[in-house]
Amino acid sequence: MAVASTDTAIRTGNATRVLLYLVLLLFALFYLLPFGIMVLNSLKPLSEITGGNMMALPEVWTLDAWRNAWSQAQIGVEPTGLQPYFWNSIKMVVPAVAISTVLGALNGYILTKWRFRGDTILFGLMLFSCFIPFQIVLIPMARILGITGLAGSTAGLVLVHVVYGIGFSTLYFRNYYAVFPTELVRAAQIDGAGFFRIFWRIMLPSSGPITVVCVIWQFTNIWNDFLFGASFADFDSQPMTVALNNLVNSSTGVKEYNVHFAGAIYAALPTLLVYIVAGRYFVRGLMSGSVKG
Amino acid sequence: MSFLKIENVTKSYGAVEVLHQVDIDVEEGEFLVLVGPSGCGKSTLLNMIAGLEEISSGEMSIKGQVMNGVHPSKRNIAMVFQSYALYPNMTVAQNITFGLEMHNVPKPERDAAMNKVADMLQITQLLSRKPGQLSGGQRQRVAMGRALVRNPDVFLFDEPLSNLDAKLRVDMRTEIKKLHQRLGTTIVYVTHDQIEAMTLSTRIAVMNGGYIQQLGTPKEIYDNPANIFVASFMGSPSMNLLAATLRSDGARTAVEITDWEGKPVVLPLMEAITDVSRKDGDRVILGIRPEALTDPDGADRNARNVVTVSNRIDVTEPAGSDTFVTTVLAGGDVVGRMRADAAVVPGQTCDFAVNMDKAVLFDPETEMRIR
Numbered sequence: 001m002a003v004a005s006t007d008t009a010i011r012t013g014n015a016t017r018v019l020l021y022l023v024l025l026l027f028a029l030f031y032l033l034p035f036g037i038m039v040l041n042s043l044k045p046l047s048e049i050t051g052g053n054m055m056a057l058p059e060v061w062t063l064d065a066w067r068n069a070w071s072q073a074q075i076g077v078e079p080t081g082l083q084p085y086f087w088n089s090i091k092m093v094v095p096a097v098a099i100s101t102v103l104g105a106l107n108g109y110i111l112t113k114w115r116f117r118g119d120t121i122l123f124g125l126m127l128f129s130c131f132i133p134f135q136i137v138l139i140p141m142a143r144i145l146g147i148t149g150l151a152g153s154t155a156g157l158v159l160v161h162v163v164y165g166i167g168f169s170t171l172y173f174r175n176y177y178a179v180f181p182t183e184l185v186r187a188a189q190i191d192g193a194g195f196f197r198i199f200w201r202i203m204l205p206s207s208g209p210i211t212v213v214c215v216i217w218q219f220t221n222i223w224n225d226f227l228f229g230a231s232f233a234d235f236d237s238q239p240m241t242v243a244l245n246n247l248v249n250s251s252t253g254v255k256e257y258n259v260h261f262a263g264a265i266y267a268a269l270p271t272l273l274v275y276i277v278a279g280r281y282f283v284r285g286l287m288s289g290s291v292k293g
Numbered sequence: 294m295s296f297l298k299i300e301n302v303t304k305s306y307g308a309v310e311v312l313h314q315v316d317i318d319v320e321e322g323e324f325l326v327l328v329g330p331s332g333c334g335k336s337t338l339l340n341m342i343a344g345l346e347e348i349s350s351g352e353m354s355i356k357g358q359v360m361n362g363v364h365p366s367k368r369n370i371a372m373v374f375q376s377y378a379l380y381p382n383m384t385v386a387q388n389i390t391f392g393l394e395m396h397n398v399p400k401p402e403r404d405a406a407m408n409k410v411a412d413m414l415q416i417t418q419l420l421s422r423k424p425g426q427l428s429g430g431q432r433q434r435v436a437m438g439r440a441l442v443r444n445p446d447v448f449l450f451d452e453p454l455s456n457l458d459a460k461l462r463v464d465m466r467t468e469i470k471k472l473h474q475r476l477g478t479t480i481v482y483v484t485h486d487q488i489e490a491m492t493l494s495t496r497i498a499v500m501n502g503g504y505i506q507q508l509g510t511p512k513e514i515y516d517n518p519a520n521i522f523v524a525s526f527m528g529s530p531s532m533n534l535l536a537a538t539l540r541s542d543g544a545r546t547a548v549e550i551t552d553w554e555g556k557p558v559v560l561p562l563m564e565a566i567t568d569v570s571r572k573d574g575d576r577v578i579l580g581i582r583p584e585a586l587t588d589p590d591g592a593d594r595n596a597r598n599v600v601t602v603s604n605r606i607d608v609t610e611p612a613g614s615d616t617f618v619t620t621v622l623a624g625g626d627v628v629g630r631m632r633a634d635a636a637v638v639p640g641q642t643c644d645f646a647v648n649m650d651k652a653v654l655f656d657p658e659t660e661m662r663i664r
Contacts, residue, residue, distance in 0.1 A: 191366065202382065
């Protein structure tokens with residue numbers, strides 16, 4: 001087999017290889033450029049930005065803008081920095097991601113291993129929720145939050161994101177569990193494990209890759225959401241994205257670009273971190289099921 | 294009262310009945326094999342015994358207790374699956390003890406039971422590994438260990454050997470048989486491999502199209518098949534089925550077939566058939582197993598009714614232990630099994646010893662046995 005694969009492999013000369021890497025490097029640089037400029041400018045004093053070249057390296061390296069954005073900048077009426085809003089976002093994202101992922105896994109488990117009449121239709125309807133634009137649900141959602149008394153609270157935002165997230169997380173887990181051997185569930189049934197025990201002890205521990213995909217997807221979407229945050233949050237529950245907008249778009253005072261850049265990086269940091277930590281599982285999870293093994 | 298009783302059991306999906314009125318009584322310690330081609334309903338029947346599929350009508354009981362609607366875990370059964378179904382996230386030890394843990398057996402007892410089973414199956418050195426790190430044969434052992442540790446009333450095997458390579462399959466077959474002899478437990482075993490069925494079972498149920506075609510000991514099934522399906526499904530190479538004409542002069546009965554040149558050959562039957570409606574000149578199907586069609590020196594010395602027929606050899610297939618010879622009888626290809634060193638050359642004529650003791654007759658219309 002080894003002989004056959006080397007014979008049939010596409011041969012590329014060294015020259016092509018160098019060219020290939022050169023082009024790839026160029027693309028990588030191109031994609032990194034915006035982020036690089038953000039980082040550079042966040043490390044400059046404001047005078048260097050307003051007075052000179054955005055592309056130049058800082059003459060004076062300073063972390064003032066970072067400190068300022070984190071704890072001193074004027075957001076709305078209070079000079080609190082982004083710090084409290086960052087924690088607001090965390091308090092919203094963590095439960096929302098956890099709940100929607102577990103519910104999605106549970107749905108996928110039921111839709112594949114405890115099939116019932118009409119399960120495909122139900123799954124189709126759940127999928128449908130992936131295609132509903134956010135704007136359409138704003139008013140009904142506001143009504144529901146009002147009725148339940150969750151309006152303007154972090155819990156309300158968690159509810160909104162869980163409801164929206166279930167469609168996608170169910171899709172991921174259903175497709176993953178569809179190729180998960182049903183014999184395992186049957187073996188566990190004979191062994192005496194019930195519905196939830198099979199889920200916790202056998203299904204979930206074998207769902208690593210798809211859980212990573214689901215978590216990355218949900219985390220990125222919920223963290224980056226602006227519309228729901230802006231619509232349904234109070235001052236003390238506003239997420240990072242809304243706060244960043246308030247910071248950048250404040251119409252009074254001097255535009256502190258270096259602080260804005262630092263703030264934007266703060267806002268992007270968690271999603272970036274999630275990708276770096278779990279990214280290598282992402283492709284693996286997306287591919288699983290499509291190819292055997 | 295039999296140990297495992299299956300009474301008038303049927304299975305339907307909507308209006309389609311896939312399993313028709315199955316009746317099987319299994320005694321304690323029996324090794325029952327359900328055998329048949331794919332889609333014959335054998336796995337469905339097994340799943341119904343396990344409680345993984347509902348029984349549409351009829352009654353199933355174990356040790357006198359009706360099991361319809363009883364949860365699989367409460368039937369005191371254990372099952373070995375075709376894919377082994379080992380929990381991939383658990384070690385071998387956890388796999389084996391999972392069932393005990395679910396039944397709230399205390400840890401020291403679990404470990405004692407596990408060690409005993411691991412010793413018996415020689416998998417002690419594998420206990421801390423994950424199923425993904427095991428070979429096919431090792432996984433098979435672990436799957437059996439998981440079933441054994443529960444000490445169930447009935448063991449259910451769903452084609453447990455079909456994922457193994459040929460040599461390992463034969464080894465594991467012997468192992469399962471040894472295990473059965475040692476433990477004396479009741480086993481219901483599903484397979485599509487007729488050799489597994491013959492070698493392992495104390496009784497075989499041959500199934501086709503949702504019906505039990507025949508239920509009997511391996512010898513009964515092999516020597517006295519109830520119909521053409523059973524006759525041709527069991528045995529490899531399968532039984533030769535020849536178009537023949539019944540010849541009867543009142544005292545003795547014989548069948549007439551044609552040889553390779555089309556000349557008639559009369560083969561006398563050992564015993565007159567009891568079915569009086571069959572008369573001289575009726576068309577019948579004559580069934581002869583390859584081993585009953587052999588070279589004269591290789592013929593069974595205890596056979597009482599051996600007829601020698603001279604015929605041309607078309608193909609020889611030396612298989613090492615035997616030589617399979619293809620010739621034409623009654624207008625069709627017929628396979629005979631000769632000794633390995635029988636002097637046979639394709640194209641030449643040689644004598645075939647036909648052991649008519651073992652010949653069976655079938656009705657060409659109903660495909661049922663004529664006795």
